[in-house]
Amino acid sequence: MIRIAWLVATKDLRIEARSRVLLWQVLPFGVIALLLSGLALGPTRAGTSTLGPGLFYLVTLFVALLMINRSQALENASGTRASVATLGLDPAGVFLGKALALTIELWVTGVVLLAGSVLVLHTDLLHSLQALPSILVTLAALSAAGTLYGALTQGGDGPATLLPVLTLPAFAPLLIAGERSFSAALQGGALWQWWVIVVVAFAAYTAVGVLLYGVLEES
Amino acid sequence: MIRIAWLVATKDLRIEARSRVLLWQVLPFGVIALLLSGLALGPTRAGTSTLGPGLFYLVTLFVALLMINRSQALENASGTRASVATLGLDPAGVFLGKALALTIELWVTGVVLLAGSVLVLHTDLLHSLQALPSILVTLAALSAAGTLYGALTQGGDGPATLLPVLTLPAFAPLLIAGERSFSAALQGGALWQWWVIVVVAFAAYTAVGVLLYGVLEES
């Protein structure tokens, strides 16, 4: 399982490194989206740092959707599916591998966006750094959930657009918990409840993925 | 030109109607995103309707990106491009047709999201209706711009993710103008400046599209 996970993760990351989509397209998109969110909410309000965490997570979510989408598109190119299916890879390994690759990509994105929100939305640097651990865990949970839901939408018509519908409700609690603990960090405190939620979500999605990914692939 | 535009627009709309992506995937996505935006920004603030126009446009923008993407993906399926290229369609007509189909789809989305924001974000119904004309023009401008930028990203690697990078800066002024005139409508006024911007943007993009779409297709 671990071996397959590693194999799949390096494959995904290699393709990502090759195409430079993260560097040249996703990251700029994220930064611009952050800027635009600030704009859309008006100059006076965007400047206030209380909106920072919410906007940060909102943008991260949209970016994550793009990347989950890409991660699944790799597997579903016409024909690729049949070939890879006959390798009979351990589904738990595939799940872990794809989730791992996605996590790493999202972490990179998250750190860049955090820097962006410090610069653009004036969230406090030191407190943002304190929020970093909770952000990283939230993003890992997001990756696990995203990989799971990405597989759910495989194969049907227009998976690119079906995916968000299925994922968004699942992301809602993560988003809220992440935002709350980020906000708490900004106000100097740390709220263990939110930690519990993201850690539990991460564990739950990972467990479900390891157990059920095979069922999804099968169908 | 008009004939080709009509042909292309009906073709796009027929495919859309056939696959039901708008109805079953894009619209629910938009509504959920609206809900989540409200959540992400915190329960207390979401209730205040001043954020309404900004969130409405933010979500519309992301939905529009999905749809522009789809509209271009139709033309770029492996092989479709070569066949259609040998029809030698008038590029101005193709541009107008695709922009028209996209406009109609975005109008449907816009109306649904407006209803959503009345329900979820408590924006005022009557004033929202007053903002409708400016919303429709803004969405038409967005379609023209989106079709143009969509054609720019055709063919390269990972067009799905390059598109947002190109379009977001261009959409920024539209977003600002749309948001401002929506806000103004909510406060009971109407601001001619914002009308000028969206109308000028609409005219400029349409003109450039009609003139330069051929250059893009050529390559």
Next chain:
Amino acid sequence: MIKLSQRLLGPLTLLLLALTFWLGLWVTPPDAVQGDLVRLLYVHPPIAWVALYVSFGTATIASCLYLWQRTRSMTMDRIAYCSMEISVVFIALTLITGSIWGRPTWGVWWAWDARLTSTAILGVFALAYLALRRANDDPTQRARRGAVFAILTAINVPIIHFSVLWWKTLHQGASVLTSTGQLNVHGSMLWTMLIGFVGFTLLFFWLLRERYRLEVKRDRLVASTVDEALAQRRREGV
């Protein structure tokens, strides 16, 4: 004459910039309100002027010339590309010098001010242009798409300008930014600023020329690898 001015471009740029720094740092007096911070006045506005008007202007004109059948050539494409690339650097410098100035003056590194916002959006345009070029392998396709995108950007500049301006005036009073200096610009300060403007503009053209030469060399390198590849291709299957 042209040759001479070409040869002089580099030295002249250096001279003017050195003069600007010397005048700015040692000769001109500190400001009554801002103190030594005012010395950014000789650097920041000229850099911003080059970033927005000179480089974007050059790129747009070159792109138009590329799209026009009769003046279409790789030269125009290269000029457009190189000036956009330099523009990115200058916009970054504008943002950096501006932020450095803004931190002590306004107390924040960034604010949703009209001019700041529009500068940022333009920077994003320049970056998007570079991303678009990277995504296309085919030289003609790259050139055409780049040119169309540059023109779309040019259309956007006034739209952004007005939208942001009106937005601003609707929400807040006059910006902090424009209220500085200007009225009480001292004689020597005015001169220093002027020299700075000319110096940075020349710097742009100097960089453009060097960057252009580099690009030509790179293209030649690519062409030579093509010959090699061609020979290899012919040997295939024989």
Next chain:
Amino acid sequence: MSKGFPLLSGVDLVIDRATLTIVTGANGAGKTSLLRLLGGLDALTSGEGRVAGIDLLDGDRRLLRRRVGWLGHEGSFYADLSARENLEFAARALERPVGEVAAALERVGLAHRASTTTKRLSAGQRRRLGIAWLLVRRPELWLLDEPYASLDDAGRVFFDGLLADVLAGGATVVLSAHDALRSSDLESCEVRMVGGRVSAP
């Protein structure tokens, strides 16, 4: 030229009107690339060429494409439209009578699949639909990339018959192939490609 790789490396070729030319060569020799070039689908980076009187280097390639019919490795249509709708789109775009569509479908043996979504058709059916599209198009220059692949025997015989018709009608046909023609009464000229070059015109 694809990422610095020369697809073609020296092609010197004249094709007469109303003739059948067969491009052969090993896998990767450049057959597909040559056909795409002739159809104005790819750009010429150096050298010179004229097809149907249009210069490949700086002529209007859109005009050229309009006169060309292309059948690629993948039968290539809007995958979400049915067979009939795809053909009707082509007919309308070229201002041909829409009535021809049913006849074309009948002729290639797809009448019973006319309303099946294109993406659900089998490989051979997609190839047949591609031929029907060309029948509706009625181009001057037919560029066919391995038209025999995945056609069944009946299809190949039918296709040879069609070629004879087309040539008699004055159109020019260039096709790439690994399989020989079935019918031997078609006069054809063979072009052999090796390593991106035409070796025996």
Next chain:
Amino acid sequence: MSKGFPLLSGVDLVIDRATLTIVTGANGAGKTSLLRLLGGLDALTSGEGRVAGIDLLDGDRRLLRRRVGWLGHEGSFYADLSARENLEFAARALERPVGEVAAALERVGLAHRASTTTKRLSAGQRRRLGIAWLLVRRPELWLLDEPYASLDDAGRVFFDGLLADVLAGGATVVLSAHDALRSSDLESCEVRMVGGRVSAP
């Protein structure tokens, strides 16, 4: 079963170990569908079937797929990886020595394209890469959907030789074809399909 359309409508078939079976039939007869079913790529909705001892209705199809090698209409890999990287991925996944990859590429004649991105390969080269992938896979059951399509003559001769090897090695081969085999010393059993049914087993 695809959108309410029965792809197969009555297949009654027994295939012995280490034999070569050739599935023929007109376009749209159901050859591809039959092969996908045998490989566990599509689900069986009614009837019964066992492949390699695994029940198609409620057995573990993943185990089945692991023992099957599939060559589809489209050479099918990660389009952004190079030919070599794709094969290495397969080798690692199946715990085969990575050293076999170079040998397989050499054998199908793609050694000089080992580091070309898969999406840039020509149609025939992609097919050859598919064969190389099978060489690395070394499955028990080879399911080949029109393997001859878009291979050049040398490729077809090579492929027939390969088939002989594979069969001698004890693997079972089922292939669909419109073209006849080149070499006649391969013993084969033909299955003819008509309208989703096996008409002559």
